[in-house]
Amino acid sequence: MEVQCPQCGAGVNVIEGQTFLTCEYCSSAIYIDKSQVVFHFMLDPTIDQPNAEASLKRWMAGSKTVKGLDKEVVVTKTEFIYFPIWYFKLMQNGDEVIKIQPASPTPIPDIKELSIPAGNLRFYNEDDDGNTAIQEPHVLYSSAVEWLLSEGVGVPDITQSAMVHIPLYIFHYKYKDDLYYAVVDGVSSKVMTAEFPSKSELPYLVVGGGATALFFVEGMVLKFPEVLAVYIVTALIVILAATLVAEKV
Numbered sequence: 596m597e598v599q600c601p602q603c604g605a606g607v608n609v610i611e612g613q614t615f616l617t618c619e620y621c622s623s624a625i626y627i628d629k630s631q632v633v634f635h636f637m638l639d640p641t642i643d644q645p646n647a648e649a650s651l652k653r654w655m656a657g658s659k660t661v662k663g664l665d666k667e668v669v670v671t672k673t674e675f676i677y678f679p680i681w682y683f684k685l686m687q688n689g690d691e692v693i694k695i696q697p698a699s700p701t702p703i704p705d706i707k708e709l710s711i712p713a714g715n716l717r718f719y720n721e722d723d724d725g726n727t728a729i730q731e732p733h734v735l736y737s738s739a740v741e742w743l744l745s746e747g748v749g750v751p752d753i754t755q756s757a758m759v760h761i762p763l764y765i766f767h768y769k770y771k772d773d774l775y776y777a778v779v780d781g782v783s784s785k786v787m788t789a790e791f792p793s794k795s796e797l798p799y800l801v802v803g804g805g806a807t808a809l810f811f812v813e814g815m816v817l818k819f820p821e822v823l824a825v826y827i828v829t830a831l832i833v834i835l836a837a838t839l840v841a842e843k844v
């Protein structure tokens with residue numbers, strides 16, 4: 596079987612079932628899907644595992660997660676993978692746009708929003724053969740294109756497609772008795788996750804609801820101007836309660 600190199604157009608011989616290969620004329624790395632022959636790139640990490648974990652801890656100490664998560668958490672397992680994505684270069688209204696679609700099932704929707712610095716891409720090469728961190732794609736090129744179409748992209752808009760393996764650190768961790776995991780991008784150090792111990796919103800709702808009820812009742816019972824003084828005192832109490840909740844939750 597022979598396929599056409601997407602770079603130089605030469606015919607390259609392929610053995611049945613072979614998916615990764617290098618063009619013998621221009622040395623481009625090629626990925627062969629059932630329906631498409633595309634470039635095959637690797638994106639190497641720019642941060643190491645301790646940096647990735649530090650980024651995770653900063654995120655855990657942030658405002659989205661439950662208080663004290665960064666201190667109480669136990670990291671049980673860390674993995675490093677090269678996750679496969681379909682990378683599309685598009686022309687939209689005269690501008691070049693990059694879109695990506697996961698090439699393997701993932702519960703992390705944020706992967707599609709990652710930015711891939713084009714300057715950091717390098718061709719897959721023979722040193723990568725046998726690297727167990729490299730995950731095989733499971734999503735066909737045609738499916739990825741269909742997803743793009745459903746997002747309003749037209750096929751003629753696609754000017755280049757590639758298979759890219761991106762570096763991800765996966766941290767499995769335990770909080771209280773539950774297990775979670777988070778993914779850290781090995782380039783931007785962005786933290787991505789599906790489920791995590793989030794801040795409980797109930798105490799805030801109780802304070803907010805209580806405040807509304809108090810103001811309402813006071814407004815019904817009292818008249819101007821004494822209602823003003825009572826409003827001020829109530830507002831101070833509400834602020835105090837909200838501060839206490841913010842410290843505890």
Ligand SMILES: [Zn+2]
Nearest residue numbers: 600603618621
């Ligand atoms: Zn070539």
